[in-house]
Amino acid sequence: MTLIPHSKPSLGPEELRAVTEVIRSGQITAGPVVAQFERGMAAYIGLHGGVAVSSGTVALELALRALGVGHGDNVILPSYVCSAPWLAVQRVGAQARLVDINPTTYNLDPNKVRKARTSRTRAVIVPHMFGLPADLTSLQSMDIPLIEDCAQTLGAMEQGRAVGSVGTLTVCSFYATKLLCTGEGGMVLSNDEALLERVRALREYDQAPSLNAAAGNCKLTDLQAAIGVAQLNQLGEFLDKRSTLAAVYRDSLPPELFTLPVVPAGRTHSYYRFVVRLMKGLQSTDEFTDYLSRLAHRGLQCRKPVFRPLHRYLDLPDFPASDEVDASAISLPIHPSLTEEAVRHAAHILQEELR
Numbered sequence: 001m002t003l004i005p006h007s008k009p010s011l012g013p014e015e016l017r018a019v020t021e022v023i024r025s026g027q028i029t030a031g032p033v034v035a036q037f038e039r040g041m042a043a044y045i046g047l048h049g050g051v052a053v054s055s056g057t058v059a060l061e062l063a064l065r066a067l068g069v070g071h072g073d074n075v076i077l078p079s080y081v082c083s084a085p086w087l088a089v090q091r092v093g094a095q096a097r098l099v100d101i102n103p104t105t106y107n108l109d110p111n112k113v114r115k116a117r118t119s120r121t122r123a124v125i126v127p128h129m130f131g132l133p134a135d136l137t138s139l140q141s142m143d144i145p146l147i148e149d150c151a152q153t154l155g156a157m158e159q160g161r162a163v164g165s166v167g168t169l170t171v172c173s174f175y176a177t178k179l180l181c182t183g184e185g186g187m188v189l190s191n192d193e194a195l196l197e198r199v200r201a202l203r204e205y206d207q208a209p210s211l212n213a214a215a216g217n218c219k220l221t222d223l224q225a226a227i228g229v230a231q232l233n234q235l236g237e238f239l240d241k242r243s244t245l246a247a248v249y250r251d252s253l254p255p256e257l258f259t260l261p262v263v264p265a266g267r268t269h270s271y272y273r274f275v276v277r278l279m280k281g282l283q284s285t286d287e288f289t290d291y292l293s294r295l296a297h298r299g300l301q302c303r304k305p306v307f308r309p310l311h312r313y314l315d316l317p318d319f320p321a322s323d324e325v326d327a328s329a330i331s332l333p334i335h336p337s338l339t340e341e342a343v344r345h346a347a348h349i350l351q352e353e354l355r
């Protein structure tokens with residue numbers, strides 16, 4: 001039985017060479033390679049600059065701090081996302097206002113953001129879910145600072161604009177299985193140099209002009225950044241391969257059994273995840289879990305796309321779209337090292353185990 005892993009970092013001779021060079025240089029902590037990676041990411045997205053940090057979660061926290069968000073403020077974020085955005089809001093002492101998603105795109109529903117906004121709303125965290133940009137045009141029209149969370153989406157477009165290039169600040173994650181990885185790592189990017197300077201002052205405490213209790217040691221290392229630079233050079237190829245594999249899934253999965261990812265007009269998808277929803281049956285949690293484990297027994301590793309929506313952790317009512325998606329969405333294997341044949345095989349198993 002061949003194992004088809006859900007996700008896998010694409011690491012090869014380029015990364016090995018880059019890391020070896022850093023080791024030979026003797027400069028392994030934050031140095032010139034981190035600066036090179038920051039310039040490369042900013043150029044890729046089309047922004048003035050970036051500040052590399054130790055994770056995406058830290059990037060979110062420092063982005064909020066740079067905007068001056070704190071006690072008495074609130075920040076809007078979706079319920080259907082991992083815990084990182086919520087944790088970042090807690091760290092800065094603000095209140096998280098959860099809103100529901102659009103069940104078709106899995107992204108924030110702008111109408112619900114409009115309703116949730118108060119006079120104390122200082123920012124909206126906008127995760128672009130699974131590779132699809134959120135409706136930035138509608139969100140931007142509300143005139144609240146947007147923090148674009150590009151942990152799951154790079155290289156996609158919204159109305160002709162690169163994802164990550166629209167918000168006041170943008171954050172990335174370079175966790176091992178992301179579109180571009182460094183093992184762990186993150187970045188805050190912006191066109192606003194004053195905001196970036198604040199992030200720089202928070203990511204390290206050494207040689208600061210005064211003591212700052214909010215500062216920490218949140219640096220990325222040159223060893224990690226070397227992997228990042230090598231990955232950035234291949235990102236175009238990685239995204240092309242993901243797009244090819246997504247097309248194979250689209251050809252192989254019957255629409256009467258699976259709802260395929262929707263790409264609204266004016267947007268493109270970078271297929272960090274290929275998330276489908278089951279059209280019928282398996283609506284009970286037990287049946288759903290059982291289906292996932294039957295797939296796993298056949299070597300096909302699928303996942304719930306979000307482990308647990310935030311409103312469930314917090315026991316909050318009235319998130320019908322998040323609940324509906326949570327009950328029926330499955331993330332299928334997709335990563336650059338997967339073959340088209342493996343994707344066709346995965347599609348076959350997915351259908352067989354539904355019967």
Ligand SMILES: Cc1ncc(COP(=O)(O)O)c(C=O)c1O
Pocket residue numbers: 055056057058081082084085127128149151152172173174175184185186
């Ligand atoms: C949307 C989103 N934001 C933020 C993060 C946090 O990134 P990290 O794991 O690098 O802290 C993740 C993590 O997977 C994520 O999916």
